Amino acid sequence: MKIRVFVSLKDxxxxxxxxxxxxxxxxxGFKGVGEVRVNRVIxxxxxxxxxxxxxxxGEAMARALLANEVIEDFSVEVAA
Structure with missing residues (x-):
């Protein structure tokens, strides 16, 4: 079964x-771009x-290795 773990920096x-x-x-030359945040998808x-x-x-993997919970949030979904 395929899953996706989304990792992003906390606000x-x-x-x-x-x-x-x-x-x-x-x-x-791309004007008007506001704040840019780079996230990861595993x-x-x-x-x-x-x-x-x-x-x-997926949550266990994220907590153990994929995300640094001090500075990052994560979510997990089952891929279609």
Whole structure:
């Protein structure tokens, strides 16, 4: 079963990569771009029997390795 883990910085945490992307877009002529935040999507194939088990496994993986819960939020979904 395929799942996706979405990881993003918490509100108030500076995003230097987002700043760099925003600056690069502006220098390329894209005007009016507001705040840019860069997030991650991790796609995993897990051996779960049902959606609930797959989501639980994805959350466990996110807490153990994929997200730094001090500065990042995450969510997990079953991929279609």
């Amino acid at each position: 108030g945490v500076l995003d230097p990569q987002g700043k760099a992307v925003g600056h690069a877009l502006e220098s390329l 796609e995993l194939d897990v051996a779960a029997q049902d959606n609930a088990a797959a989501l639980a496994e």
